[in-house]
Amino acid sequence: MQKSLVSITDYSKDEILRLLQHAEKFEQNPNQPLLEGKVVATLFFEPSTRTRLSFETAVNRLGGRIIGFSDASTSSSSKGETLKDTIKMVSNYADLIVMRHPLEGAARYASEVASVPVINAGDGANQHPTQTLLDLYSIQKTQGHLDHLNIFMVGDLKYGRTVHSLLMAMGHFEPNFHFISPDELKMPSEYKQFCDDRGIAYTEYNELNENINIADILYMTRVQRERFTDLMEYEKVKNVYSLKNKMLENTRSNLRVLHPLPRVTEIDEDVDTNEKAYYFQQALNGVFVRQAVIAYVLGFIS
């Protein structure tokens, strides 16, 4: 059985830490021709330019070649071919499949029918494990370690898959979680249960205020209009959960603000120049983390 990465829970704490170490080495020395002569398929059944470019940059830095498509309308699946047949066909051509798909569970299924490793680059609202790894990498890099941190998650905690995966991955490191969201977008009970089962402390708040002064990490997420039936409510929430520069005045010096990007209004542009703003560097870290994951699933590093 080959080593795919579908869900962050596929990896143990030890594996996660080793991958982060490898990512650090790729950051120090990004151009390493480990994939010479290898072909990587990037199958994007739904478009995501940001994620695709990050993966393709990672493959290029490793000296590999790329085949694939960036939109399902140009792929054979639009002609009614089953996902299984597409994956089986691509397995014959490529040494590794990176796939993004609008349906939840598509990557798990692909990993079961493919004869080569599959890296999940997002399956609907379910998982996006390389995003989680790059979040962990960013936290470790800015804090020096991952243990016992005050992690604040802000915004859409109900539908935001990045916060759910990050919560599960951070669960290895005895964090103190703080959830800030409107009532209609609260952290689902199954994730609070996850914390309870592991003795992980968490506190829930409705307001983004001076509570954040004890934060080590402020993880902001997008509050999307589609999540609200009442548009008035959306307008209200949108303003309440928007981070402004002056709110960072009395926060810890080691605090860093993360966001999976793209942002809309949840972080005011006046935060961008604050040294605590880390979201742009965070995105760059994605390339190094993806280099590590690619090299790992292909067995070039252990």
Place this chain on the structure above:
Amino acid sequence: MESKEVKMVAALRNGTVIDHIPSDKLFKVVSILHLDELPNQITIGNNLSSSKLGSKGIIKVSDKFFTDQDINKIALLAPDAQLNIIRDFEVQEKKKLRIPDSFEDIVRCGNPNCVTNHQPIVTRFYVTNHQPLTIRCHYCERMMIADEIKIK
């Protein structure tokens, strides 16, 4: 020992008796086992008095011995039901139902955006909690609790 009331429903030479089905689950059990398609003699009783359940249902099917897959389906719907295998008018085996840790091709995923609802894929679920019954889809990882669980 069978109660008088159960005996009144019908005596069975060979076959299976599914007893202690909660009354509100009886016809769902009939449906998931596709008993309406069976040519066998079937006796169905419902709203019978039961000291344990208050009111119960019972199903007797002649010359029918259910597969493990069918038994798992019954367990999901009515975990406290009891299965009696009858041979020559005697209870040969009493089976207490047990919900398996995982099961394939029984439940339909309740997540409309799950790949199993769009591609020809055999569903697979894991039991993550027994009380209340909670299961997780192997593919989309979504949790479903008791009433949300839809049997194929």
